[in-house]
Amino acid sequence: MELTEILIPVGIFAALGIVLGILLAVASRLFAVKTDERVGQITEALPGANCGGCGYSGCAALAEAIVKGEAPANACRAGGESCAKRIGEIMGVAVRAQTPVRARVLCSGGCGRAKEKCRCEGVQDCIAADRMCGGGKVCSSGCMGLGSCVEACRYDALHVVDGVAAVDPAKCTGCGACVQICPKHLIALVPVTARYLVDCSSHEPGAQTRAACDVGCIGCRICEKNCPADAVHVVNNCAVIDYEKCTACGLCASKCPRKVIVRI
Amino acid sequence: MNFTDILLLMFSAVLVENFIFSRFYGCCPFLGVSEKPDTALGMGMAVTFVMTVSGAATWAVYRYLLVPFGLEYLQTVAFILVIAALVQFIEMFLRRFIPALYSALGIYLPLITTNCAVLSSALLIVQEDYSFLEAVCFGFSAALGFTLAITVFAGLRARMAYADPPRAFKGFPITLIAAGLLAMAFSCFSGVQL
Numbered sequence: 526m527e528l529t530e531i532l533i534p535v536g537i538f539a540a541l542g543i544v545l546g547i548l549l550a551v552a553s554r555l556f557a558v559k560t561d562e563r564v565g566q567i568t569e570a571l572p573g574a575n576c577g578g579c580g581y582s583g584c585a586a587l588a589e590a591i592v593k594g595e596a597p598a599n600a601c602r603a604g605g606e607s608c609a610k611r612i613g614e615i616m617g618v619a620v621r622a623q624t625p626v627r628a629r630v631l632c633s634g635g636c637g638r639a640k641e642k643c644r645c646e647g648v649q650d651c652i653a654a655d656r657m658c659g660g661g662k663v664c665s666s667g668c669m670g671l672g673s674c675v676e677a678c679r680y681d682a683l684h685v686v687d688g689v690a691a692v693d694p695a696k697c698t699g700c701g702a703c704v705q706i707c708p709k710h711l712i713a714l715v716p717v718t719a720r721y722l723v724d725c726s727s728h729e730p731g732a733q734t735r736a737a738c739d740v741g742c743i744g745c746r747i748c749e750k751n752c753p754a755d756a757v758h759v760v761n762n763c764a765v766i767d768y769e770k771c772t773a774c775g776l777c778a779s780k781c782p783r784k785v786i787v788r789i
Numbered sequence: 790m791n792f793t794d795i796l797l798l799m800f801s802a803v804l805v806e807n808f809i810f811s812r813f814y815g816c817c818p819f820l821g822v823s824e825k826p827d828t829a830l831g832m833g834m835a836v837t838f839v840m841t842v843s844g845a846a847t848w849a850v851y852r853y854l855l856v857p858f859g860l861e862y863l864q865t866v867a868f869i870l871v872i873a874a875l876v877q878f879i880e881m882f883l884r885r886f887i888p889a890l891y892s893a894l895g896i897y898l899p900l901i902t903t904n905c906a907v908l909s910s911a912l913l914i915v916q917e918d919y920s921f922l923e924a925v926c927f928g929f930s931a932a933l934g935f936t937l938a939i940t941v942f943a944g945l946r947a948r949m950a951y952a953d954p955p956r957a958f959k960g961f962p963i964t965l966i967a968a969g970l971l972a973m974a975f976s977c978f979s980g981v982q983l
Binding site: 556 | 850854858860863866867870871874877878881882884885886888951953
């Protein structure tokens with residue numbers, strides 16, 4: 526066996542590798558895309574867990590969105606205050622961290638309170654039941670209690686209690702996985718500082734809600750008229766509390782004729 | 790080589806000798822990225838793009854570099870090298886000139902480097918001794934067959950999400966069974982005489 530039999534292939538492959546390497550180096554210079562250096566800095570400032578809690582596919586994607594101005598500097602909940610502050614410094618804006626949130630199921634129409642129209646058999650899954658007939662309750666916005674959110678929760682914080690899903694605030698991390706899975710859009714992320722909650726999401730007219738459920742919001746606006754801080758408003762036949770304005774005086778809860786506004 | 794032969798070659802590569810169902814190449818992305826029809830289609834597009842270009846590039850490398858020096862036995866190494874570099878190059882090119890396509894393909898583009906379907910199409914082109922035009926058409930249509938398979942399967946899986954199989958079959962087992970049934974459906978094309 527001659528030495529050239531080895532040397533020629535080695536030489537050719539080395540040359541091929543070098544040519545391709547140079548080609549790629551030239552291409553990377555030629556096709557260089559100007560990226561904002563802040564994207565890299567913010568990516569480093571973020572926790573790097575790529576949890577997706579912000580709604581973007583990962584920390585790098587969020588950093589890009591922050592630089593573009595599509596996302597606020599404090600969009601990362603997991604990073605907390607220190608992370609938000611550092612990103613604020615990079616972006617040159619003053620920020621404060623978001624208040625931590627907890628998921629809350631905005632429905633209290635459990636067994637005996639909300640009227641039933643049928644029993645869902647077959648696949649015990651909220652999405653399937655919702656597509657089939659809108660769930661077993663007369664109220665088309667109420668919790669069906671089939672527990673798709675319970676399965677979605679990675680922290681064992683959700684359980685179906687008395688026919689309605691309920692969040693254990695001690696276990697909930699506010700990741701929002703249940704918010705996305707719920708076909709009725711019943712679950713909301715509520716700040717931990719919130720003291721009062723409108724425990725209903727029915728957007729049907731008052732008379733219909735009254736017929737369907739004992740504890741449904743009928744949109745009577747008594748809470749809205751009584752709120753001294755202008756924090757409660759009836760939107761689409763259902764009261765909504767603005768937690769930025771709410772002073773937790775409790776007047777809305779005490780005046781509510783349906784006892785839908787509850788203290789938490 | 791006339792137009793009819795090319796058409797027959799493409800028909801055969803898409804349906805009769807489908808890369809996934811008949812040759813069993815590229816099964817990893819077929820099972821891995823077929824959860825949503827959108828991403829499956831994105832993966833298929835990326836593979837189509839890379840396979841067409843790599844078919845041409847590896848054909849040239851084989852014909853003008855390996856054959857003259859009698860290095861055919863190193864074709865696998867050479868092809869992997871060329872494909873890896875090519876994918877990198879395409880990624881940079883797309884990022885600069887077609888950012889919309891770049892962001893649509895996303896993470897799937899670099900992943901294609903390790904897709905065996907791309908390498909096997911290059912090896913098959915050599916094995917069948919195709920001309921340049923045939924090589925490009927074969928690469929393109931084989932990837933088209935891959936796209937067809939993965940998109941159809943993603944549609945099936947999207948529907949299967951609502952099914953309620955016995956507990957033992959939940960998740961991956963039922964997916965594999967569905968893939969087998971789909972492969973059987975595609976096997977009807979093997980009776981087509983070309």
